Amino acid sequence: MSATIDPDTAWDAFTRRDRAFDGRFVVAVHSTHIYCKPSCAARRPRRENVTFLSDAAAARAAGYRACRRCLPDSVARDRQAVIAAATLLAGDAPPPLTALAAAVGYAPHHFHRLFHRLTGITPAAYARTCRADRVLAALRDAAGVTDAIYAAGYAAPSRFYADAARLGMTPQAAAVGGAGETLHWMRLVTPLGPLLLAATARGWCRFAFDEDRDELHAAFPAATLLPGARAWRTHAEALIAQAAAVPVDGSLPRALRRTAFRTLLHQNATPIG
Structure with missing residues (x-):
């Protein structure tokens, strides 16, 4: 036991x-x-x-x-397949579902259901979070937004701009350290550890585990940082509770579960108002 x-x-x-x-x-x-x-x-x-x-x-x-009905020995194989798939999805060129499933030895639709059941999110959603994590660094390092799009691993601008909404500011503002933006931030307890949440008037711009104000300032050195007001904190607590309610296999690696958790936060995020 x-x-x-x-x-x-x-x-x-x-x-x-x-x-x-x-x-x-x-x-x-x-x-x-x-x-x-x-x-x-x-x-x-x-x-x-x-x-x-x-x-x-x-x-x-x-x-x-x-048991021949529930096949308990398949659990370890399923888990390892999801872990391997997450590694592929975090790469610069995440494979489409058919290729991903083939790489880990499953049929596409079955593996899609399996990945969702163990992580609470789809493979595509996991890949979007991993790719969006690279956006800020790409914007800082690239000569312009167009160069950043391809440096972050996007094949087309449309998907980049859809994911850029996670910045809570324009890509141009993010590229210069959040100049002109005011970020309200707070640090809350989650089932996977302390999480920093920050938002602008446009929406949430950062969900990061094990970070504090210093890391937030390093990410957006030109922005004004203010502690989140009670209304912001209430909104953040509700968002965390909603993500925490989604069943996730607790034996998956912590880093994988944290990425899935942040994905759920982005998926459930609504205007703060």
């Missing part, structure tokens, strides 16, 4: 068939000598007939065999 999950929590997840717990433990059934995912669709045994073990290897070592 995983040290991070107590039996009552495990039983509750098992009775609810909660996919978010797949991979965090397996359910060994004494009466049938099989082990299952927490989300297995089979009828639930009596509680006294089950044991919660840390993983499939522990279950096999204890003499249990894998």
Whole structure:
């Protein structure tokens, strides 16, 4: 049994068939000598007939065999495929879904559902966040916006300008350190660690883990920085709660989950007003 999950929590997840717990433990059934995912669709045994073990290897070592209905041994393979895909999506030229799925050994539609189930977002959304992360640096280093578009890995200006809305200012203003902009910022607790949030009158311009005012100033040295007012903080807290409510596989690497979390923040962001 995983040290991070107590039996009552495990039983509750098992009775609810909660996919978010797949991979965090397996359910060994004494009466049938099989082990299952927490989300297995089979009828639930009596509680006294089950044991919660840390993983499939522990279950096999204890003499249990894998359930043929939920295929618990596939969990590790699925997770590794998502991790490998995330690495490809973070590259300068993220592959389209068909090529991405082929690279990790899955059919496209199945892998799209799998990636979304484990991360809470689509592969395309993950790639957009990774690419948008490069925009600010590209704007500072390039001779102009057009050069920055291609330096950041965009194939066309239209997608760049759609993602540039995340800057909360024009690309031209971002290129010169946020000159003329006022950034309201705050630092809040999230399930994945402290997160800095900053916004202009146009909208949110930065979601960054483990950053503080100094890092924000380094990113936008020409902007005016002000602590977020209560209304801004309330809006930010609601945004974080909404993203935190999306099920994500807790055994995925922390950096991957943080990127997914920031993607959800961008997807759910609304005008602050």
